[in-house]
Amino acid sequence: MSNENNMAPGTVIKVIVGIIVFVVAAIWLLAKLATSGYEVDAQVMTKEAIAARLKPVGDSVASDASPGQRTGEQVFKAVCISCHGTGLAGSPKFGDAAAWAPHIAKGFETLVDHALHGFNAMPAKGGSPDLSDDEVKRAVAYMANAGGAKFTEPPAAGAEGAAGGASAALDPQVVGKKIFDSVCTACHSTGAAGAPKFGDKAAWAPRLKPGIDEVVKIATKGLNAMPPKGGYTGSDAEFRAAVEYMVNASK
Numbered sequence: 749m750s751n752e753n754n755m756a757p758g759t760v761i762k763v764i765v766g767i768i769v770f771v772v773a774a775i776w777l778l779a780k781l782a783t784s785g786y787e788v789d790a791q792v793m794t795k796e797a798i799a800a801r802l803k804p805v806g807d808s809v810a811s812d813a814s815p816g817q818r819t820g821e822q823v824f825k826a827v828c829i830s831c832h833g834t835g836l837a838g839s840p841k842f843g844d845a846a847a848w849a850p851h852i853a854k855g856f857e858t859l860v861d862h863a864l865h866g867f868n869a870m871p872a873k874g875g876s877p878d879l880s881d882d883e884v885k886r887a888v889a890y891m892a893n894a895g896g897a898k899f900t901e902p903p904a905a906g907a908e909g910a911a912g913g914a915s916a917a918l919d920p921q922v923v924g925k926k927i928f929d930s931v932c933t934a935c936h937s938t939g940a941a942g943a944p945k946f947g948d949k950a951a952w953a954p955r956l957k958p959g960i961d962e963v964v965k966i967a968t969k970g971l972n973a974m975p976p977k978g979g980y981t982g983s984d985a986e987f988r989a990a991v992e993y994m995v996n997a998s999k
Contacts, residue, residue, distance in 0.1 A: 820889055821983060823879060823886060823887035824891055826982075828874055828891060829842070831870070837869040837870075842891055843894050843895060845895050845896040847895070848894075848895025849895070849896065851892070852897045856889070856897075859888050859892060860885050860888050863888050864884055885902045920993040920996060922989075923990075924989035924991075927987065927990035931990070932946075932994065933946075939951070941973035947997050948998060952998035952999075953998075956995060956998070960992065960995060963991060964987075964988050964991050967991050968987060978990075
């Protein structure tokens with residue numbers, strides 16, 4: 749009977765090998781599960797990913813239309829406002845002279861160097877590698893000047909050509925339509941919350957009596973359920989193009 753209970757040597761070896769394989773596989777799976785979370789965290793915490801999540805809604809469409817020629821204001825509203833608009837992560841808040849004073853004291857070149865290559869919590873070029881060096885310089889000058897500096901914002905290359913490009917970029921049928929399609933359409937395409945519906949001449953007529961300038965002024969400040977600029981964060985000139993686009997379609 750004792751011989752019947754004893755396993756053959758070959759069987760014992762197979763059992764041992766099976767146990768070893770099982771243990772190795774279990775250890776590998778546990779290690780994979782333990783590190784996978786860190787890999788995801790590393791991906792979502794890169795400076796580029798953070799910058800993408802912080803990017804505001806309703807970016808300037810004119811700045812997208814003329815890369816390399818964007819003004820300091822356009823770059824600020826498209827990129828820098830994510831942190832400098834509120835003073836996030838210790839960044840000097842836009843327009844806060846006290847916060848900007850020690851930074852301005854370092855000089856324009858130092859500020860530009862920090863902005864181009866990153867400084868403390870700020871990634872290089874604010875996390876937007878598509879910005880040209882001159883665009884970054886313009887943004888630095890724009891923000892610093894709002895805080896009390898008197899830096900000169902580098903001009904766009906080819907002033908005459910840039911001016912012509914800006915004029916074309918602000919064409920209501922081009923820029924205005926883009927802004928309408930991305931922001932204004934939410935209410936003005938359906939007449940939601942009492943907004944005059946796009947193309948509805950009867951609905952727009954009483955609003956147009958004071959003239960286009962007054963319409964733009966009211967829309968910029970916001971009225972009733974409509975927030976300032978309809979929630980658009982681009983420049984006033986771009987927003988005016990959107991208003992003109994809607995007005996032209998309703999005359």
